[in-house]
Amino acid sequence: MIWKDICDQARDHIKPNCMACPVCDGRACGNNVAGPGAKGYDDVAIRNFKAWKRVRINMDPLVAAAPIDTTFNLFGQSLEYPIFAGPISDVALHYGPLYDDTKYNHVLMKGCLDVGTRAFLGDSVDVRGFAIAMSALKETGGAGIPTIKPWDISILQEKFAASREAGAFAIAMDIDAGGLPFLKGRTPPAGCKSEKELAEIVQTAQLPFIVKGIMTPNAAEKAVRAGAKAVLVSNHGGRVLDGCPSTAEVLPAITKQVAGRAIVLVDGGIRCGVDVFRALALGADAVVIARPYITAAYGAGREGVAFLTRKIGEELKDAMELCGARKLSDISRDMIFCDAASGAFFL
Ligand SMILES: Cc1cc2nc3c(=O)[nH]c(=O)nc-3n(C[C@H](O)[C@H](O)[C@H](O)COP(=O)(O)O)c2cc1C
Numbered sequence: 001m002i003w004k005d006i007c008d009q010a011r012d013h014i015k016p017n018c019m020a021c022p023v024c025d026g027r028a029c030g031n032n033v034a035g036p037g038a039k040g041y042d043d044v045a046i047r048n049f050k051a052w053k054r055v056r057i058n059m060d061p062l063v064a065a066a067p068i069d070t071t072f073n074l075f076g077q078s079l080e081y082p083i084f085a086g087p088i089s090d091v092a093l094h095y096g097p098l099y100d101d102t103k104y105n106h107v108l109m110k111g112c113l114d115v116g117t118r119a120f121l122g123d124s125v126d127v128r129g130f131a132i133a134m135s136a137l138k139e140t141g142g143a144g145i146p147t148i149k150p151w152d153i154s155i156l157q158e159k160f161a162a163s164r165e166a167g168a169f170a171i172a173m174d175i176d177a178g179g180l181p182f183l184k185g186r187t188p189p190a191g192c193k194s195e196k197e198l199a200e201i202v203q204t205a206q207l208p209f210i211v212k213g214i215m216t217p218n219a220a221e222k223a224v225r226a227g228a229k230a231v232l233v234s235n236h237g238g239r240v241l242d243g244c245p246s247t248a249e250v251l252p253a254i255t256k257q258v259a260g261r262a263i264v265l266v267d268g269g270i271r272c273g274v275d276v277f278r279a280l281a282l283g284a285d286a287v288v289i290a291r292p293y294i295t296a297a298y299g300a301g302r303e304g305v306a307f308l309t310r311k312i313g314e315e316l317k318d319a320m321e322l323c324g325a326r327k328l329s330d331i332s333r334d335m336i337f338c339d340a341a342s343g344a345f346f347l
Pocket residue numbers: 035036037048086087088089090094121122123124147173174212234235236237238239267268269270288289290291292
């Protein structure tokens with residue numbers, strides 16, 4: 001199996017809004033929503049992809065050969081790579097009827113488990129869908145992270161309880177989902193939360209809590225103060241607010257602010273092992289990749305998901321080897337090329 005074949009096979013099943021591009025850079029889908037595109041008129045998804053490429057790596061092959069260890073621990077889960085499959089919901093609407101959310105989450109979790117990683121699971125308005133997703137989670141021994149929308153507290157209590165009952169080891173919330181059309185004008189209201197509301201939500205969850213949709217040091221600080229154990233630097237792939245910077249651009253300031261008080265994850269345009277290396281060198285602990293897993297699953301199901309993860313994980317190993325990093329904690333800022341005159345590492 002090679003990645004190009006998986007993309008070709010995916011194109012037989014996927015709606016034309018997504019071209020199942022071998023390199024998913026946000027250009028072909030543009031602003032197609034429904035579909036995998038970005039919101040509005042701007043280029044946020046494309047900018048996410050491009051920003052990683054502006055970070056160049058310092059190669060140093062003059063180091064003793066040794067095994068490369070990419071293992072990562074998240075809240076007691078020992079993982080083979082610092083790579084998670086990201087949450088995507090309403091897959092039939094955006095990509096076509098080969099999967100509904102339940103089937104997609106099932107394939108995603110199983111494929112990730114096969115190679116020792118984990119998936120985030122999406123959430124949408126369909127309450128029954130969430131219950132079924134939780135039964136799939138239970139079946140995998142709790143190997144996924146429910147990523148719940150910022151609903152009203154009473155709905156959250158129900159969804160948190162279902163997540164715990166299914167054996168989840170953590171809960172995430174895409175706190176930026178207020179930018180999605182279907183969360184607007186709901187009764188009871190859903191969307192943005194104050195720091196105080198978030199603190200109550202974190203307490204109610206009773207599991208390690210990940211706040212997804214952090215794009216500034218200030219928001220990261222509020223999330224950590226509210227009790228989040230991890231922040232996920234994300235602009236929802238450009239789907240919630242036009243005009244945002246890329247996640248790579250804001251990552252260094254956020255990791256500096258958090259300074260070891262919480263785990264820092266990042267998503268947005270991360271497509272290969274060198275991108276994972278770039279993210280870790282800029283201070284992230286691990287990465288999340290979303291859209292390419294759709295191509296993997298629509299093209300080759302569970303095997304496709306495992307294939308993509310292993311491919312990116314092995315590319316990460318290659319980058320580590322040639323930069324002298326033997327384990328993830330060896331990856332450091334000085335492994336990134338820095339312009340001597342300006343001190344900039346985004347070139
Ligand atoms: C069609 C589609 C549906 C998504 N659904 C969700 C969701 O339910 N929950 C969520 O937190 N993020 C959702 N996302 C955002 C992704 O998880 C991720 O943050 C974003 O796509 C950036 O990562 P990527 O560039 O690797 O795709 C969705 C993205 C797409 C394209």
